Amino acid sequence: MKILVCISHVPDTTSKINFTDGDTKFDTNGVQFVINPNDEFGLTRAMWFKEKQGASVAVVNVGGAETEPTLRKALAIGADNAIRVNTEAIDSFAVAKQLSKVVNDGGYDLVIAGRESIDYNGGMVPGMLAAMLDANYVTNCIGLEVDGTSAKAVREIDGGKETVSTSLPLVIGGQKGLVEESDLRIPNMRGIMMARKKPLTVLEPTDANAETKAVSFVKPAPKGAVKLVDADNIDELVNLLHNEAKVI
Amino acid sequence: MSIIVYTESEKGKLKKTALEVVSYAKAIADQMGTSVTAVAINADNTESLGNYGASKVLSIKNDTLNTFNAKSYAAALAQAVKQEEAKVVVVSSSADSKYLAPLLAVGLDAGYASNVVEAPSSVAPFTVKRSAFTNKAFANIEITTDVKVVGLSNNSFGLVETGGSASVEDFSSAIP
Numbered sequence: 001m002k003i004l005v006c007i008s009h010v011p012d013t014t015s016k017i018n019f020t021d022g023d024t025k026f027d028t029n030g031v032q033f034v035i036n037p038n039d040e041f042g043l044t045r046a047m048w049f050k051e052k053q054g055a056s057v058a059v060v061n062v063g064g065a066e067t068e069p070t071l072r073k074a075l076a077i078g079a080d081n082a083i084r085v086n087t088e089a090i091d092s093f094a095v096a097k098q099l100s101k102v103v104n105d106g107g108y109d110l111v112i113a114g115r116e117s118i119d120y121n122g123g124m125v126p127g128m129l130a131a132m133l134d135a136n137y138v139t140n141c142i143g144l145e146v147d148g149t150s151a152k153a154v155r156e157i158d159g160g161k162e163t164v165s166t167s168l169p170l171v172i173g174g175q176k177g178l179v180e181e182s183d184l185r186i187p188n189m190r191g192i193m194m195a196r197k198k199p200l201t202v203l204e205p206t207d208a209n210a211e212t213k214a215v216s217f218v219k220p221a222p223k224g225a226v227k228l229v230d231a232d233n234i235d236e237l238v239n240l241l242h243n244e245a246k247v248i
Numbered sequence: 249m250s251i252i253v254y255t256e257s258e259k260g261k262l263k264k265t266a267l268e269v270v271s272y273a274k275a276i277a278d279q280m281g282t283s284v285t286a287v288a289i290n291a292d293n294t295e296s297l298g299n300y301g302a303s304k305v306l307s308i309k310n311d312t313l314n315t316f317n318a319k320s321y322a323a324a325l326a327q328a329v330k331q332e333e334a335k336v337v338v339v340s341s342s343a344d345s346k347y348l349a350p351l352l353a354v355g356l357d358a359g360y361a362s363n364v365v366e367a368p369s370s371v372a373p374f375t376v377k378r379s380a381f382t383n384k385a386f387a388n389i390e391i392t393t394d395v396k397v398v399g400l401s402n403n404s405f406g407l408v409e410t411g412g413s414a415s416v417e418d419f420s421s422a423i424p
Contacts, residue, residue: 011381013382017381017384017385019385091359092350092360093353093354093359093360096354118381118382119380119381120380120381120387121362121363121379121380121381121382122362122363123346123350123362123363124349124350124353124360124362125350126350127318127347127348127349127350127351127354128350128351128353128354130350130351131350131351131353131354131355132354137318137319137351139346139347140343140346140347155343156343157343157344158342158343158344210392211353211358211359211360211391211392211393212359212360212361212389212390212391212392213389213390213392214387214388214389215375215388215389215390216387216388217380217385217386217387217388218377218385218386218388219384219385219386220383220384220385220386243406246403246404246405246406247403
């Protein structure tokens with residue numbers, strides 16, 4: 001089984017989010033980048049398939065040279081080889097288009113992506129990729145077993161979970177639960193040294209137009225003062241929760 | 249050229265998110281000077297969507313759609329969009345809607361913006377505000393395609409009753 005794990009290069013969850021160029025671009029100054037957490041769950045599951053079922057595991061990123069340390073980390077965790085499509089990730093459609101070419105050219109049976117990245121939170125790439133490939137697709141995936149060309153996936157749904165029988169070729173949108181958090185791997189020194197020698201192929205992009213563009217970014221307004229509602233004034237509380245907070 | 253909105257139901261009962269996305273679609277329709285057509289799959293009492301701004305409901309009754317299947321649901325919606333020649337499709341941010349929306353967007357050659365939190369700031373160009381960076385920021389996104397898919401973040405717009413009424417039409421779609 002040939003597995004491709006899509007790796008997004010995202011700011012660490014503790015990063016301060018700022019923008020530059022008139023609030024049109026994310027300010028990367030001082031930001032530590034990591035493997036997207038949802039992708040890391042997928043990568044760890046892929047390593048399980050490698051170790052238990054003899055799968056080969058490649059990792060891929062669509063981005064500039066600055067994303068290579070993140071790909072090297074994935075190699076240090078145990079992926080066999082890495083691919084970087086040398087273009088800016090301008091929107092989800094364009095990224096999925098680049099990935100679809102990688103998948104078609106590489107003949108991968110299973111593609112594991114995070115259900116969404118923690119930077120732009122689009123949650124679109126795995127679904128768009130599956131549609132472009134006409135492959136089976138399961139997102140919000142919290143469990144995956146593969147036996148030959150058959151697969152059984154568990155996905156999180158509103159208020160529960162659902163088990164789906166499907167088959168390869170398959171695209172997964174993975175998340176926490178695909179493996180336990182305690183199973184995530186920290187690269188050891190041997191892995192880091194070996195990663196330096198593993199192949200990292202840089203591919204030139206295919207033609208792919210963006211369908212959306214970020215015009216500007218804005219940070220949320222600072223939180224206002226706390227509104228205190230008298231314990232006897234239930235009507236006011238309900239009114240605020242319904243009309244202002246819009247939570248009921 | 250109405251706005252198409254996918255209204256989710258569970259065991260035949262429309263979900264609250266269905267009412268919210270119809271309210272949101274009505275706001276877009278008002279901006280664009282058009283109307284709202286809701287698509288409901290195996291749902292009952294769909295005429296009630298008129299109270300939230302839908303003027304028409306395409307009601308799909310099909311036993312093969314009793315269980316959610318993203319590909320089949322996306323295909324059914326795509327057929328409704330094409331029949332109505334809709335330029336904007338609104339879905340919620342439920343697990344199922346987020347599952348089908350990317351499939352629908354690719355099928356329609358449509359740009360898709362998810363986690364949208366407000367009515368469009370402009371409809372030409374079509375620009376929406378969506379949450380990003382795990383709610384640490386918002387992005388104003390322009391969708392540049394002819395057909396657009398908008399995923400509304402749950403509880404971000406609220407329910408707006410219009411007191412209107414909707415006609416309900418049976419809609420049969422070819423399910424892959």
